[in-house]
Amino acid sequence: MELCQVHILAFAALMRCTSTNGWGIDGHLITCRLAQPRLSKAAADAVSRLLPAYADNDLGSLCSWADRVKFRYHWSSALHYIDTPDKLCSYQYTRDCKDEDGIRDRCVAGAIYNYTNQLITYNTPNSQYNLTEALLFLAHFIGDIHQPLHVGFTSDRGGNTVGVHWYTAKTVLHHAWDDSIIGTAEQRFFDSNVDELISTLQTNITTVWAGQAKAWEACSRTACPDAYASEGVRAACDWAYKGVSNGSVLEDDYFLSRYPVVNMRLAQGGVRLAATLNRIFG
Numbered sequence: 001m002e003l004c005q006v007h008i009l010a011f012a013a014l015m016r017c018t019s020t021n022g023w024g025i026d027g028h029l030i031t032c033r034l035a036q037p038r039l040s041k042a043a044a045d046a047v048s049r050l051l052p053a054y055a056d057n058d059l060g061s062l063c064s065w066a067d068r069v070k071f072r073y074h075w076s077s078a079l080h081y082i083d084t085p086d087k088l089c090s091y092q093y094t095r096d097c098k099d100e101d102g103i104r105d106r107c108v109a110g111a112i113y114n115y116t117n118q119l120i121t122y123n124t125p126n127s128q129y130n131l132t133e134a135l136l137f138l139a140h141f142i143g144d145i146h147q148p149l150h151v152g153f154t155s156d157r158g159g160n161t162v163g164v165h166w167y168t169a170k171t172v173l174h175h176a177w178d179d180s181i182i183g184t185a186e187q188r189f190f191d192s193n194v195d196e197l198i199s200t201l202q203t204n205i206t207t208v209w210a211g212q213a214k215a216w217e218a219c220s221r222t223a224c225p226d227a228y229a230s231e232g233v234r235a236a237c238d239w240a241y242k243g244v245s246n247g248s249v250l251e252d253d254y255f256l257s258r259y260p261v262v263n264m265r266l267a268q269g270g271v272r273l274a275a276t277l278n279r280i281f282g
């Protein structure tokens with residue numbers, strides 16, 4: 001984690017603060033760590049074969065790989081988010097899933113379909129795709145699509161141009177949702193230990209959310225990113241943008257009311273990543 005921060009800082013401090021990253025490192029780690037223990041035998045075996053040896057069978061350790069390769073694979077940077085029309089609070093694949101040049105399917109929902117279709121070829125001989133990369137992209141993008149501001153407004157780039165103060169620190173609204181809410185929660189409630197947050201989420205998935213978790217998994221095809229994107233833009237309007245203007249100071253009122261939303265989106269991301277991989281690998 002330290003290494004990644006230093007690495008990114010060393011080469012593009014500004015990009016980290018202004019680009020649409022999706023969840024930060026901990027958000028992605030949490031999603032993948034929640035997902036992996038929920039995999040079926042077939043999916044667990046496929047994941048274990050596809051992960052590079054140095055990952056030591058820990059999908060979480062490479063859940064932010066897609067953010068790190070954005071510089072090398074420049075074409076992939078539009079695949080982390082969806083820009084929807086300002087103030088509309090709705091999402092439609094055919095209207096919204098395109099990049100800044102208007103090229104269709106180039107958004108996080110299109111990427112989830114793309115990498116799902118690639119991974120489905122896992123059991124066919126000589127797949128033409130690099131399925132290790134397909135797995136790492138898919139695991140990352142199912143996290144990203146659950147970050148409400150990843151399905152945000154076009155003109156403010158999902159809250160990236162909305163300046164805010166997170167308590168006393170100057171940042172942008174997008175970053176508050178990528179990192180600050182999770183970071184403040186870890187500090188305040190979990191002794192700065194992400195593993196404790198993960199195990200509390202895990203407990204909640206099997207207790208307070210047990211009924212809902214079944215519904216989160218439901219999907220009549222192999223992947224269902226459109227449903228997640230629609231929920232995301234609603235949450236962006238109802239919680240992320242709500243009451244915030246350029247220069248707002250966000251403190252306890254905002255943090256304490258939004259923290260449960262972030263917890264639920266992380267839990268949904270983890271449950272749905274596992275369910276999607278289980279459908280893909282059978």
Ligand SMILES: *[C@@H]1O[C@H](CO)[C@@H](O)[C@H](O)[C@H]1NC(C)=O
Binds near residue numbers: 106
């Ligand atoms: C689909 O995956 C391929 C291989 O990584 C990539 O070149 C292409 O840009 C992807 N397209 C989308 C929409 O994800």
Ligand SMILES: *[C@@H]1O[C@H](CO)[C@@H](O)[C@H](O)[C@H]1NC(C)=O
Binds near residue numbers: 130131132133
């Ligand atoms: C697949 O992608 C991974 C990660 O980028 C890379 O390390 C590996 O060499 C690639 N495999 C092939 C066969 O190209």
Ligand SMILES: *[C@@H]1O[C@H](CO)[C@@H](O)[C@H](O)[C@H]1NC(C)=O
Binds near residue numbers: 156161162163
């Ligand atoms: C917020 O203010 C900054 C600085 O004045 C400006 O560059 C930015 O475009 C504004 N953002 C929005 C969403 O109006």
Ligand SMILES: *[C@@H]1O[C@H](CO)[C@@H](O)[C@H](O)[C@H]1NC(C)=O
Binds near residue numbers: 200201263264
């Ligand atoms: C877990 O559920 C309890 C009881 O509803 C709630 O108070 C707590 O904030 C939840 N924690 C997380 C991390 O979801």
Ligand SMILES: [Zn+2]
Binds near residue numbers: 021022066080140144
């Ligand atoms: Zn991302």
